[in-house]
Amino acid sequence: MSQRQKSLLAFVLLTAVLVVGAALALIAAMPAAAQGHAAVAGPVPDPQVLQWAFISAAAAAGLSTLAAGYAVAVVGSAAVGALAEKPELLGRVLILVGLAEGIAIYGLIVAILILNRA
Numbered sequence: 001m002s003q004r005q006k007s008l009l010a011f012v013l014l015t016a017v018l019v020v021g022a023a024l025a026l027i028a029a030m031p032a033a034a035q036g037h038a039a040v041a042g043p044v045p046d047p048q049v050l051q052w053a054f055i056s057a058a059a060a061a062g063l064s065t066l067a068a069g070y071a072v073a074v075v076g077s078a079a080v081g082a083l084a085e086k087p088e089l090l091g092r093v094l095i096l097v098g099l100a101e102g103i104a105i106y107g108l109i110v111a112i113l114i115l116n117r118a
Contacts, residue, residue: 064103
């Protein structure tokens with residue numbers, strides 16, 4: 001692996017650790033914040049299920065966003081090279097970059113579905 005790939009991998013891992021750490025810190029503070037809303041109507045979900053729902057939703061949104069960023073970086077750099085040689089490929093290149101960005105949108109949709117289910 002080149003030095004650039006190693007630094008990119010270290011950055012991605014550090015970002016993932018920070019996102020998971022922030023999610024766990026928010027989840028740890030959740031029961032104290034939820035005590036003020038004890039009069040809410042409806043069934044009370046199991047705290048452990050709710051905790052795992054938050055973790056999985058954060059992982060789905062965060063990892064899909066990281067994957068989309070990597071995909072856009074790879075596809076975007078190849079697209080710029082292709083456009084430098086053949087400018088008439090602009091429409092096709094935009095579709096490919098849009099498909100790479102769609103990964104983040106799918107992750108956000110999955111995270112919303114997970115939180116609605118919990």
